[in-house]
Amino acid sequence: MGRLPTVRTDAVRGHLDGLLLAALEAGPLHGYAIIATVQERSDGALELRKGTIYPALNRLERLGLLRSTWQAEGERRRRCYELTDAGRRALADERTAWREFTSAIGSVLDPALREAT
Amino acid sequence: MSAGPIEAHVAELSAALHGPARLKSRMLEELRGGLADAAADLSPEPDTDASADAARRAVAEFGTVAELAPAFQRELTLAQARQTALTMAVLLPLLIAGRHWAGSSGAAPPLLHLTAVNATALAAATALLATVFLALTGTLGRRFPAPGGLPLAVAWTGTTAAAAVGVGALTLTAAAVLSANWPLAAATALLALASHARIAATARACRHCARLPRADAFTL
Numbered sequence: 001m002g003r004l005p006t007v008r009t010d011a012v013r014g015h016l017d018g019l020l021l022a023a024l025e026a027g028p029l030h031g032y033a034i035i036a037t038v039q040e041r042s043d044g045a046l047e048l049r050k051g052t053i054y055p056a057l058n059r060l061e062r063l064g065l066l067r068s069t070w071q072a073e074g075e076r077r078r079r080c081y082e083l084t085d086a087g088r089r090a091l092a093d094e095r096t097a098w099r100e101f102t103s104a105i106g107s108v109l110d111p112a113l114r115e116a117t
Numbered sequence: 118m119s120a121g122p123i124e125a126h127v128a129e130l131s132a133a134l135h136g137p138a139r140l141k142s143r144m145l146e147e148l149r150g151g152l153a154d155a156a157a158d159l160s161p162e163p164d165t166d167a168s169a170d171a172a173r174r175a176v177a178e179f180g181t182v183a184e185l186a187p188a189f190q191r192e193l194t195l196a197q198a199r200q201t202a203l204t205m206a207v208l209l210p211l212l213i214a215g216r217h218w219a220g221s222s223g224a225a226p227p228l229l230h231l232t233a234v235n236a237t238a239l240a241a242a243t244a245l246l247a248t249v250f251l252a253l254t255g256t257l258g259r260r261f262p263a264p265g266g267l268p269l270a271v272a273w274t275g276t277t278a279a280a281a282v283g284v285g286a287l288t289l290t291a292a293a294v295l296s297a298n299w300p301l302a303a304a305t306a307l308l309a310l311a312s313h314a315r316i317a318a319t320a321r322a323c324r325h326c327a328r329l330p331r332a333d334a335f336t337l
Contacts, residue, residue, distance in 0.1 A: 031147050032154040050155070051179035052188040052332075054147045058140070059192060064256040079147050090259070 016056055018094035019046070021065065021087055028082035030071075031057060057081055065090050122172040123152045126182070133186045136193025136326050137200055144189055152179055187332035194326040195254050198268040201275045201316075201323040202250040208312040209244035209278060213237055215305035216289065233288035236281045243278035250274070268327040275320025282313040 023029065023037040034057070035050050060066045065087035070077045083091065127149050134141055152175045160171030179185070216237055250271045254263050286309035293302035 030150075032151040035151070049180040049184055050151065051148055051185040054144045054151070055188045055192040057147075058144060062192075062195070062255065063259050065259070076150060076153075078150055079143070086256070086259070 015098075017060065017065075018091065018098065020053070020056060020060060021083060021091040021094065024066070024081055024083050024087070025091060028080045030078040030080050034081070060087070121169065122176050123149060123156065126152070126176045126179075130182050130185055130189065133182055134189050134193055135329060136190070136197045136322075140196045141189075141193055144192070148179070148185075152176060155179065187330050190326070190329050191331035194268045194323075194329065194331055195263065197319075197323045197326040198271040199251060199254050201271050201319040202247040202254070204316055204319050205244055205247035205275060205278050206251060208316060209240045209247070209282070212282060212285065212305070212309055212312055213241055213244070215301075215308060216285065229288055229291055232284060233292065236285040236288060239281035240278060240285060243274050243281065246274050247271075247278075268323060272320050272323035272327050275316055275323060279313055279317035279320055282309050282316060286310045286313055 019038050020034060023034045029037065031053055035048060035053055038046060038048065057066065061068055064084060066081045067084055068079050068081045071080050127145055131145055155175035155178060156168065156172040159174055160167040162168060253261060253267065286306050289302055289306035289309055293299045293306055
């Protein structure tokens with residue numbers, strides 16, 4: 001598959017919570033694996049300022065949407081994050097809001113698509 | 118792999134950040150690990166010129182200190198505000214209860230009694246505010262994002278509480294001399310003095326953090 005055009009940082013702003021929660025839906029991951037998951041799923045199209053993921057994860061944990069623990073890996077240790085029940089509910093809400101948003105914008109930008117459905 | 122560029126970058130960022138040491142250390146350790154992972158992905162062979170270049174590229178991809186510091190500082194400032202609010206929420210009710218058990222200052226001269234009552238009322242009001250601040254910066258923050266001025270509001274509430282506790286400590290000391298239950302009044306006065314120092318210090322740290330530039334919640 002060809003590389004998608006890059007979606008710049010300011011366009012991604014406001015969706016970061018949903019992206020991080022979605023990356024963790026399948027199971028616990030550490031910070032760099034979360035970055036890799038987001039970039040892999042977007043085929044590298046989402047341009048993240050990678051370093052700011054760490055305070056963003058701390059923010060989601062402070063809000064009770066994630067929990068985290070240190071896990072030893074060789075000589076290093078990694079902070080692994082996982083969704084809480086509240087995090088799963090927040091992810092479902094993000095998905096619903098996103099579908100409604102894209103449906104509304106799509107109806108205006110592409111009326112033919114609306115008539116077809 | 119050369120750790121030079123990564124360690125230099127983390128050290129520079131560390132120097133730019135202020136706030137609770139534990140959270141700062143944790144976030145920087147995670148960043149350092151992420152940078153090491155990114156550099157290893159870019160150049161799997163350790164201790165080569167290519168690995169040093171990979172470390173520099175990883176640092177560039179993660180963002181400059183100027184780009185990262187506001188996002189890290191936001192969390193540190195909020196953590197400091199929560200620490201200040203928690204200190205007030207724990208210590209102030211203890212002091213109010215201690216004053217209650219130590220007995221009324223009604224037998225004291227009217228001015229001393231009035232000052233003690235007002236200091237206690239002010240301490241109670243700031244304890245209540247501290248609880249609201251804790252809720253707003255915790256799980257309640259999902260529905261009501263913390264306003265930008267909240268850390269400064271916590272800092273000044275803490276400063277007010279420290280002043281009220283300081284005045285309370287003085288009135289308790291005076292009351293201890295006059296009170297029949299002087300050992301408890303004296304113990305409460307000592308607790309009030311220690312609490313005054315603790316709350317004043319954390320409120321000062323919170324004022325310092327609140328003045329530093331920080332990002333809004335959704336900045337990447």
